[in-house]
Amino acid sequence: MDKKLFIIVVLAFFLRFYLLSVIPVGFNPDEASFGYDAYSILKTGKDQWGYSWPLVLESFGDFKSPLYTYLAMPSVAMFDLSKFSVRLPNALLGTAAVYITYLLVTVLQKDIKNRSPITDNRSLASIAALLLAISPWHIMMSRGAFEANLTTFLLPLGIYLFLKGLLKPKFFIGASIIFGLNIFTYHAAKLVTPVVLVSLIIVFLKDLKKFKRKEIVFPVIILSLFLTVFAYTLFQGSSTRALDVIIFKSSLGASASERLNDTLSGMPDFLARLLHNKFQVSVLRLANNYLQYFSPLFLFSQGPAEGTYGMIPGRGVLYWFELPFLIGALAFILERRLNRYFLPFLVWLLVAPIPAALSTGPGYAANRGVVILPVLQIFLAVGFVKCLSFLNNGFLKSYKRLISIPFLFFSAYLFVMFLDDYFIQSPYKTAKARNYGNLEVAYWLNENAADKDEIVVSTKLSEPHIYIAFAKKWDPKSYQEATSAWRYQELGLGWLDQMPEYKLGNYIFRPINWVSEDKDRFLVGKPEEFPENLSQKIIVSYPNNDPAIYVVTPQKHEYAKTY
Template sequence: MQVLKLSIITIIAAFIRIVFLDKIPNGFFPDEASNAYDAYSILRTGKDQYGHFLPLVFKSANDYREGLYIYLMVPFIKILGLNEFAARMTSAMIGTLTVLIIYYLVKEVFNRRVALSSALLLAIYPWHIQFSRIAFRAILFPCLFCLSLLFFFKSLKQPKYLPLSGLLFSISIFTYQSARVFVPLFLIGLIFIFYQFLWQHKFYTLLASILFLLFFIPQLIFYISPQGMTRANDVILSSNWLTIIKVYFSHFSPEFLFFKGDLNPRHLPQHRGELYYFEMITIPLGLFYLIKEKRKENIIFLIWLILYPLPAALTSEIHSLRAIIGAPLLAIISGYGITKIVDLIKFYPRFIVNFIVLLIISISLVLYSDRYFIDYPRWLTHAWLPTMGSVITYGDKTSSDCIVIDTNVYGEHIYIFVPFYGKLDPNYYQKLGVDIAVDRLDMGRWKVENLNEISSFNSQCLYITTTQQLETIIGKGYKPQPLEHFKDINGEEIYQVVKIKS
């Protein structure tokens, strides 16, 4: 029966993460395209888009991304081709796998009932679903971290699992910037709580330490290098402690968790929190019993809770992506709270209580699904650059030898859509020497330029820009001649392909 329930939960998790995957979110983001084209380049040439052979860290858009996620994309692009669905399928599978891992992790610490409740919640969590449906590498962090912790808990009964746990903890750092802060601090807490167990099993502890350091030291050397600090400098690590403290506690606020969430439209549909309303009861209750039941394992979850907002707080920004490691933890705490509610309500038969609980969860999921699949594609469509694939495809089919993309569409990062949607041969693309770091964005017939800075337009070129930008062109004494209009799902005209005459 437990296997059947877990199978149903896994199917639900996979379905929510895969259905309409190439359509919702509505559009595609440059970070996704960059990850996918790097994976495509590795598949075809063994090199990234810059011509570096099998790199561990990808330069990408000059933000130097950990390569594990990109390598995991390769088989999906091999099978499904270079497209939005294949690019996002990696995250969907990782997200679904995390649901299974949470089940076995929680079962190891509590019991099957709590494990099923926790897995079900993570399967339908808005927070986790959002990042399971876009090709951002951060979704790999909670997956590998939870797997690492699972084997640590298993090692408490069978110490032979300790080295594997140490190895996985080290690899989990190599997933996303937030892991660089969270995992080392978490491990300090883990070692402090279980130092007697670790000392008792010195051989396995030593082996785990060696495996951890073997993979961590090369990462550390890179992270403190100028390239490794590039992204940290971009997001601006804060030195204002009052701001850090304020942002830190904001990640525990009802406003973030239940009502408004992360306001970035790429991180969550508007007008809802990261979790469900009913968890305003289940999370406090689960947390109460975690604290009340004085077990070492419970303390580990409390350390996890204390640390999860820290990577986001250090950048002085409420940020669900940088705090994503909190999603599986809150599912565990809430799942624990649900089982306690069922146990406490003794004046009704258990099957009735279980039915009411499932009904509340089901209604919550239906309301969220309506918000995500029906309303979300129509909100702030510019956040996902919709129809950009159609724009690039249109340009590719023209006979023009000069096509200029305006950076005002979405900055210089817009360049990556050309090789992605044009499926440019990586051998050819690498020879172009395209490099956003030095403003080298000439791709043969395709160029990326800021039309605001152009004083003289070429009448032989096609220009791809936003409808609003046409007023700027007219103001310079030129006349844009529209060739093609591109509208979003609401029928609003957002991009145009034009020729420009004086």
């Protein structure tokens, strides 16, 4: 590893590990669920619902992909169940993604047709790695237990091994394993991975035909096994979440409403159906959602629509100083300078937003769109080279220093602004979206409430049971016995915490009704669930000191009033 690359990787490591247990603030239910499942499988070989070595995690009814939990098991075993141990795998692989990006671009750059004296293999690769290392999008997605980010390591690694396999076919084995694993990271990867792989096969079909059958048959068998297992998981519930959030499900209602308005105004029914139908609404929504992820609003200005997954709403996912690089990359593409090595990357870039575009919700979902990394940084690096070539050879050559020095200061300023926004300001901006207080109050209850105390926890806290289990390190066997009674699906419910009531040991989870509650219990809920001017309460506050959660203690107990 050369000195330049070493510095970039160290920088990436620091940006992903500094205050890892503290930032991002809070701990969302998915993070807690991945961690407790890892803990449960370590102890019993079964997940929280009692399934042995599952290929799908039922979780809260959203049926998560399992890879993150299995990756978290070693760190949970070494460091016990904690925020740090659960977040550690993502931070490590997020750092490793920077190094893999460097290796991938090194392979890619050999055939770029836009060479100049500074665009040797290491320069372009280093630029791409640096842009990923300091990427706000990648830094923020690498610091929580966010399974979507795993693909930013696995997908480029799979492509790198595939390209290496064109020279030494033994690398195809590793490529098939990595591509297979990537399918089990996140829903977006289930679509993007096969498309990218097929594009690689099509582009390099002539090269693949040169190999002997025995050199490629084993990788094909491995990949087929992964695909078979994946197909099996579709019948275990892994398709449930994808179907729940897909836009086509809600398009029928929207088209019917608009069609009704037309017919009520006197329009013939056949014309109303022609103008407003499920297909038309779905296509328009898909196109609008897709273009969101390439819009300046998302990339540079407003960024993601919500902060649940560690992002900062109101901040773009790219720096403004990367705008010229984006323009340079677009010019590179439009000049048709792409060789066959670049075609699969263009496919990756264009296909990456489709899973996010197919999903319902407010849009601008950074976690669903993160599969576009690091190919976005690779094209930005090419755009940087294009801009530098223009600066070196165009009419601006005589003004090179005059332009470069202010640009460097401007870039450094924006980078420092991001560090301030993320490490200092974000706890105040995202605490509510990040479920701040849920884990803190669970730790407080574990320390202060006796096992014989009856504790009612409001389901307004969002999957409160998983925080209790996480903080208490609840015995997995006991927990699995409790989940056998949580039959939310038999009630026609999509989520566990939609049940009217469910129990875990001495904990009862349901909405709080203050008027009818037994005041000799612990009552835990949102401030709006309690009357004003309560004296017997503990307040768990957000970082800005606004109340997040109230704990109303039994009258026989006395505790400090704030936490």
